[in-house]
Amino acid sequence: MKSSNNEPGAAETFLVSQALPYANGDIHLGHLVEAVQTDVYVRFQRLCKNKVVYVCADDTHGTAIQINAMKRGISPQQLVGEIWKRHVDDYAGFNIGFDIFYSTDSPENKYYAELIYKSLQEKGLIEEKEIFQYFCEHDGRFLPDRFIKGICPKCAAQDQYGDVCEVCGSTYDPTDLKSPACITCGKTPVLRPSTHLYVQLAKCEKFLRDYVLGTDVLAEEIRNFVKTWIENGLKEWCISRDSPYFGFEIPGKPGKYFYVWLDAPIGYLSSTKKWCDEHGENVDTYWSENSPTKLVHFIGKDIVYFHTLFWPVMLNSAKFKLPWKIFVHGFLSVGGEKMSKSRGTFILARDFLDKVNHPQAAEYLRFYFAAKLSGNAQDIDLNAEEFVTKVNTTLANNIGNFHHRTVVFCERYFENKIPDAPWDFAIAQAVVEEEATIKEAYCKTDYKTVLERVQALGTLGNKYYQDSKPWEIYKTDKAAAASIMVTCLNLIRSIMVFIKPILPNIAQKAETLFGAPLSWDDYGFSLRNGKLGPVEKLVQQLELEQVSFLIGNTGSLPKDVVADPVSRAKQPQEDGIDISVFKSLDLRIGTIKQAERVEKSQKLVKVQVDCGDEKPRQVVAGIAQSYTPESLIGMQVVVIANLKSATVMGNRSDGMLLAAKDGDKLFLVTPGSDVKPGSKVA
Secondary structure, three states, X not given: OOOOOOOOOOOOEEEEEEOOOEOOOOOEHHHHHHHHHHHHHHHHXXXXXXXXEEEEEEEOOOHHHHHHHHXXXXXXXXXXXXXHHHHHHHHHHOOOOOOEEEEOOOHHHHHHHHHHHHHHHHOOOEEEXXXXXXXXXXXXXXXXXXXXXXXXXXXXXXXXXXXXXXXXXXXXXXXXXXXXXXXXXXXXXXXXXXXXXXXXXXXXXXXXXXXXXXXXXXXXXXXXXXXXXXXXXXXXXXXXXXXOOOOOEOOOOOOEEEOHHHHOOHHHHXXXXXXXXXXXXXXXXXXXXXXXXXXXXXXXXXXXXXXXXXXXXXXXXXXXXXXXXXXXXXXXXXXXXXXXXOOOOOXXXXXXXXXXXXXXXXXXXXXXXXXXXXXXXXXXXXXHHHHHHHHHHHHXXXXXXXXXXXHHHHHHHOOOEEXXXXXXXXXXXXXXXXXXXXXXXXXXXXXHHHHHHHHHHHHHHHHHHHHHOHHHXXXXXXXXXXXXXXXXXXXXXXXXHHHOXXXXXXXXXXXXXXXXXXXXXXXXXXXXXXXXXXXXOOOOOOOHHHHHHHHOOOOOOOOOOOOOOOOOOOOOOOOOOOHXXXXXXXXEEEEXXXXXXXXXXXXXXXXXXXXXXXXXXXXXXXXXXXXXXXHXXXXXXXXXXXXXXXXXXXXXXXXXXXXXXXXXXXXXXXXXXXXXXOXXXX
C-alpha cells in the first residue's frame, strides 16, 4: 500500500531519499533498516498533509559489477537489470513506497554527472596529476580502492578496504594500506604511474564549515564526527578511474571514467528528474538552490564522509539545493553478531519473506526496526526471541487486545455502531498531551519513543475499559456503557493515526473499520453516532517457531517453551472417560485482577483471579512467554477451582487456568462474552 503523494494544499514540500543499494547483490535486512526508517518518515510527512517525493535508485557502476558480469558471461547492463527487478520486488514486499526506484546507469545520470564535473572545473576545484597506484600484474589491471584489502594504517584492523576503515572510520589512500592484496587473486600488487583527476576539498573548507558545522543538518554526534575530519585537514578526492571500468567516460579524458562515488549520489537528482518528466513537473522545483523544498537524506554511518563532504561540494558548485537534513543510522547485527554468511546471520529480505510463515511478518519487521530506531547512529540488533516478545506484547496483547474487546462489544451490544454518546474528557485530553511528543519524535526519526508512547496509550485504554466494566454497566445503564465505547473507539482511532506510518497495513484495517482514511488531525476525538465496518482482528500473535531461521535453526525448536505446570500431567484416554469424571471438575469463569511475573522464572506468571469467592485466588501459570502481565489484567478465563493446592517456585497456586496449546504457543480459554465471575462451566 502506497501513501498518497500529492496532497492538496500541502503545507511543505519534501524530497526524501535513502542511500542507493549497490546493484551487485540482493537486498538484505541491513538495507531494510534504512528503508523502513525512510519510508516511515515519508508516510508521517504525508499523514501531516505535506507533499513528498520519495526517490531511490540502484547504484550500478564500478569494477565489482563489471567483474561479476564477466564471471557470469553477461553484460553489466544485463546484470544490473536483473538486480533492479529483484530489488524492486523485495522492497515492495515490506511496503516501501518509493515514488521512483531508478538506476544510476541512465541518460539523466550521465547528463548531471557531466554537468557537475564541468562546474567543478569552472570553479578551479579539479587538478590533474600523475600518481602511483596499485596494479595487479596477475589480473593485468589497476586496482580501485575497493579491490584492495589490507591492514588499516591508523588502527591496524585487518582485512580493510583501500579507502575507509570500517573499524575506526579513518579514510586514507590505497597506497597507505599495510600488507595490500588484490581481492580477486590475493596476490600483492605493484605500484605503477597513472594520471588522475582530483577535487581540491581544501579550497572548500569555509563553505563546509559554514554548512556542516554551522547548521543543524546533522545530529550533534555526527556533526562532531565530521568536524574531526575538517579539523584534521581536508584531503583531495580522486574522481577518476582507469579503464576497464563500468561507468561514464569522462569528457575529454579517453580511458578515464567517473569514480562510482561521483555519479552514485547524483542518482538522487537524476531520479527526481525522471519522476518529474513522467509527472509533468519541473525538477527545479526540488533541486534549484533557492527552492523551498526540504531535501532529506537517509544514510548509514559508513557513508557519512561522502555525503557530508564530497556531495555538498558537488551540489554547491553547480548551484543545486543542499540537504536540509541528513539522518544517519547504525549497523544491523543479528543475534548479537555482525551479519555474516558463514555464521548464518546474513539474512536476505527475500528469505525473510519466504521463510517466516506469518501473513503479517513484513509488517512486524517494520514495527521491530522502528522500535529500535531512536534518531541516532547506534547499532541495532535483531534478536528472534525479542522480536516475538515485542510483537506480542505491544501489538497483540496490548493494542490488538484493546481494539478487539472494544469492537466485539460494540458489535454485540450496539449493533456494530458508534453510539451517540459523549466521550470521557480525561482520556481525550491524555491523547492531546501525547500528540506533541509523538509528532516531535517522528520529526527526529525517534520511532522508539513513538511506539513507547503509543504502547502507553494502549495500556491506558485497556485499563480504562477494565475499570469501567462496560459489561456490567450495560445491564443497568446503557447510556453510560455507550459513553465508554465511544471513548474506547476514539482512543483506538488515535492510536491507529499514530502508528499508521510504521504499520500501514494494520492502520488500513482500522480505516476500513471507521470508513475513512486517516490523517494526522484525526488523532483528536470526534467519532460519535456512526456505523462501524466489519469486525476483524488487527494482529495475529507471532510464534518463535515461525522465525526460527533468524537464529540459524536447522532443526526444530525445543517443545517445552510454554506449559502450565499442572497441565503437563496427561492421562491415557484410550476408552474415553465417564461423565462423572467430568462432573467432578469445578470449572468456573474467573476475571484476572492482578498479574505479575514470578521472580527468576521466564515462564511463570502469578495471577489473582476473581472466581466469585469472598476474595480472589492465586494461580501460578506457565504463560509468561505467551502473555505479558499487563495484557492479562481484566481478561476472563476458565479456572479449575477444585484442584489440590500446589507450591510452584515458592508460590502457592490454588487452581489452574485452561489453555489451548497450538505448537509451542498457549491460548487461554475464554468465554465468548463477558460473564459474571464464578459462573459454572457446564
